[in-house]
Amino acid sequence: MRWTELRPLQIETIHAVLDGQEDLILSAPTAGGKTEAAFLPILSQLAEDFAGGVRALYIGPLKALINDQFRRLEELCALAQIPVHRWHGDIGQAARRALFERPGGVLLITPESVESLRINYAHRLPLLLGRLEYVVIDELHAFIGTERGAHLQSLLARLMQGRAVPPRVLALSATLGDAEAARRWLSPRTPERVRVVTDASGRDVRYLIQGYLRPASVDDEPTDEDRRLVADLTRAFINRTGLIFANSRKQLELLADLAARHAEQERITNRFRIHHGSLSKAEREATEDALRSDSPATTFCSSTLELGIDVGNVQAVGQIGAPWSVSALIQRLGRSGRREGEAAELRLYVVEEEPMVDARLVDRLFPELLQAVAMTELMLQGWCEPPEADRLHLSTLVQQVLSVIAERGGATAGRVFDTLITFGAFINVDEACFVQVLRSMGAADLIEQAPEGELILGLQGERIVRSLDFYAAFVTDRELQVFHGPHRIGSVSETPGMGGDGFLILAGRRWRILEVDLERGEILVEPSRGGKLPYFAGAGGSDIHPRVREEMRRVLFDMGIPRYLDSHAAELLRRGRAAAREAGLAERAFVAVGRDTVWFPWVGSRIQRTLAGLCRFAGLEVCEDEFALTFAKVDEPAVRGALASLLQRHPSVLELAATFPVKAQAKYDSFLSEELQTRLFAHNALDLEGAIETLRQQV
Template sequence: MNHSSSYALLAEPIQKALWKLGWESLRPIQEQAIGFIQNSQNDLIISARTASGKTEAAFLPVLSVICQNPASSVQAIYVGPLKALINDQFRRLEELCEYARIPVHRWHGDVSASKKQKFVSNPRGVLLITPESIESLFVNRSSALNSLFHSLSFVVIDEIHALQGTERGTHLRSLLFRVDQCAINPPRIVGLSATIGDEKLSAEWVRPNATERVDLIKDDQSKKSIQYGIFAYQSSKDDEEQDSQSSHELSQDLYNSFSKGKNLIFANTRPDVEWYTDELNHLAAQEGRPDQFLIHHGALSRDIREHTEKMMQGKIPFSTVCSATLELGIDIGNVRAVGQIGCPWSVNSLVQRLGRSGREEDQPQIMRIFLPEDLFSFTQHLSGQLYPPLVQAIALTELMLESWVEPCESNSGDLSTLVQQILSVIAETGGLQAAELFKKLIVSGAFRHIDQTLFVDILRQIGQEDLIEQTKQGELILGLKGEKIVRSYEFYSAFATPPEFRVVYQGQAIGMLPTTYLPSENQHFLLAGKRWQVVGIDYDRREIGVVPARGRKRPKWDSLGPNVHQKVRQKMRQVLAENKQIGYLNSSASQLLEQARTTFSNADLIHRDLFALSLTKTLWFTWTGTRIHQTILAMLERHKIKLLDYGVAIELDLSFNQTIDLLHQLVRTKQEPRVLAKMVDPKFRRKYDEYLSEQLLEWSIAEDVIDINGAQSVMVELLKQFN
């Protein structure tokens, strides 16, 4: 191996392990990380593309520290968002740790009780674990926590971009602060991510109130060549023959693009994953190649998901149609190309999905986006004639090429996860004073923005709901309902999962369907990429019995996309306003863009964002992010304005001049976040929101949904167009 100054910093057993494993050199990101971790006591965020060696960049120096300072507890935790990801990393670390004689353990739902007990009896080395399994340790192994973590030195958090600004991220952050309280010295955090949108916000998530203690290194050496295209398919609702033809054309193009080699095809919804898996396998069967396309999404049984992962890791090349479940870095080997059906949700998601291809140094990253014909069906409405899905796909692509990704969103209004953590701490301790609880979760925990008055209000509210109760000595203990919640396996996760029915064929679980969209008896539907007919529904056991069938129908699941960032909407406006040719569009997409630009120009939307539809109706193109757009809707709702929301635009039942007058009024008037929060629905957005009062939910919405400054700023800029 080529020696370097960073290599010299590694402990001798780690150097020997690298030599035995045949490493020839360290990558630049690994060189940097070794220096940062060995020569500093700061936390660190490592940002680099998929397959760039981030995990080793973190663990080579971490394992070196462990080698040189062995202790009788876990010394490093790796937190992964998925069990499959933990299993992958276990395989990668096991060999390295074996040479260095460092024990490495997994802890998740599939690890046997005997292995877990053996680990608890003699905790050492590295522990790989999910956030939900850390929660399980606090609830079920509270007496072992100090012996497990007293000498913990490092916590490595993978895929931090997928955690920031989510209930799961808040949950994990709270759990890690509680782990800190079990350790002699708070462990250092090493965050791994392929994308960092806002360095300061990411540092704040890693170490609240001490961002100066967080270093960041980026792998800027990893620019790869990209082969990229956006393909749009046109049809008219008035022409069923053309509609069918263009649908077949999309499926055929998908098949031609991804029937060779190992590929991933992402779809935004589970119904689309199911539909296109069936379509593609039907085309493959016509060529005598059955089951060429595999399937992967969160509602499938574990056996089916693991079968897909195993087949993708094998030597026979398969392609998998999947949801975001394969967006994160589960190791399925080298993927030739990536497909995307429908407009991607965000730049972040686009970067992640593109990064799944071309893992080898000399290979390009290949991605094709397919926009189905129903996105461009004939529409009389002006906003629809701008073809937002196509323009958004272009805007996301342009921002990706500019190396911009979304910063993490604020999640400071997440009272649901605070309720969950209150129950968890009480379950861990058996009972404690409110002041101790406040210190543990608020003063020294992840909820530092919650003041004492609000905290007391939450305790009183969940006391009324029988989640907790107070003894005569003033200790908080679990109420009857609280005990029932904590005993449930679902308690370990902070995010909500909708009630579901299990789909079963000959005793074998295939997957789950939501109770809101159950098929009726004898009805056909798709699941796991196969066609089924319902033969019976057992409502007591929540099971649907099925047999294979020839007919098919799309299953249904609720699907809400994440918020669109303001910069994406502004880039969409820019794409429409300019004449720049886009080289990665197919001819149909180019024609649609040209039509959209002509409509945009003819309506004079280049110079103004308000358009008079008639003497009594006005269309307002807000060109802003979801949060500000929702705030504007709340303001209009409060003034009882009749409207239609088109996402990029709002149609108002007001004349043009009345709209201008209203905007002046909204800018001048002091707006109250809690008042506007009353206008926002739904109120229940998180797992434990049902136990919170209306006032607490309005506080939560005011924190996380309402952006008055942003909304008024958009209005001020709009009014400048008419001065």
């Protein structure tokens, strides 16, 4: 591996593993040597005794990441002849049989495949994992606060039960906004037993925000500003290896198509590729191989390449639009400049629309640019969002109840409660709530009670558990597979009216649809000059943290122009500040726009959602516009009067949550009673305390 010395993080971790007994969280930038820091001492411990069962379990969020780490660990383990196995949906039966015949060494796996092992190979688990000593969780930040993370927590808790000496856990993370919250997530009952090892070293950064102003349009047709953007991308990334992130797969396909057409018009080689989760495994792996090759290649990509997959020496990163979080911005910047002495480089491209004469005030402030600058400033201050370690995950609890019953063939309610709550991961679920969950599942025919008292699967529960989709605790949308001859290109979400004689853009290439077979879930295509952007489900973003909105306000009313803005972005910021001054936003939170009143509370998504709910509760018609609340045809005194009444008497958070028409957000929420859905929405989506405090300060 051509190492000449160990890094400080690696030295500290090696001592912590060999000399201590705590669980560990290793926090360091991408390419900071976290994988080696964890596995060097682990493999040293296993070198003399690695047979008789898997001794170290590596859990990663992506199959591609597992494949990449498999290659790295094989190299590490070769001299000691420690076996390395992997298990996920793309691994064949021969490799799985080999693991069961000679279990030992290291196993790399996804959470969903751990679930599959419990359901389908429960009788083999004692032999396979009975001597497990270590669990390594990669990309910890990608799990905390998500349904998938709750799923992993529960699987780990079940794995630990009944062991005299539970395996030690080492978690790796490139971004860590709150070490205490991460400790609580990793070890909910004994967070003090978790030690955090951090890498304090820094590196140089090259950073630029470029601005673009598209004319207002009603379709997807490219404008001159879109073409200028693609020309700038080509100049910045031509003959370099780079990653260009966007916030939706549709936007990635648009840019890849525009880049291909630009290269054709300029008669230059198109070195741009595309990578996202809806493309076939072959398409994705071809792109990863191109990035690792000696030839320059730049890829338009989604978060599939945000995590620590080794794609060679990435020299620069692009970001189209403001990312959803500061954490994502830090993660993406960290993909570049991985070689010693190289600076990390990121270019953030902000595309705004020219406000029309009757445009909303929010649009005249250029919100995308404000968010990009605010997130950049917070990143430079060393801040990122703390993990949401205390969310309530009842959807995942439903899935885990089904899992325990399926694994055992039946179980008493008390046994399920002990497995998942008393000794499990759902420590914020009390007995009364658990009983309500079971009753909801019974009403939905997910479970039923046998005459002898055991819980067994109901007919609907049997259908769910038998589905391949069951192993994932998160929603997976129905998609149509796209084929050119025998080759699968990728998949797109089914949309009403999709049929033959249409066009499609996928994998950065244009296709004509020959046939749509809804029964088989397939679309047959051929290359074409025409093309239409497909629909991809699940393109929404996450909640914005209050600190980001506070920083956006500071940026709007500051006087200086950040030096990392190009002239176009700087001019957009000046125009936004002028619009804010004209509206008097620096002096007041409520402004009159025509016959409407617009309120700028400058709060995070959860508080703003709660404020909107309170406004409706008070009889006001309100619309959420980015980071503002608009009251149509209502003057400011009427708005203030209604809001002031809320300070005298306001609903409880459960009463408020009940007023929201759509509360089911996670995969199995729809199987819960209305009462449980209301409790879940109140806990995870609203912040009544923060909303009331905002009313006190601003009304």
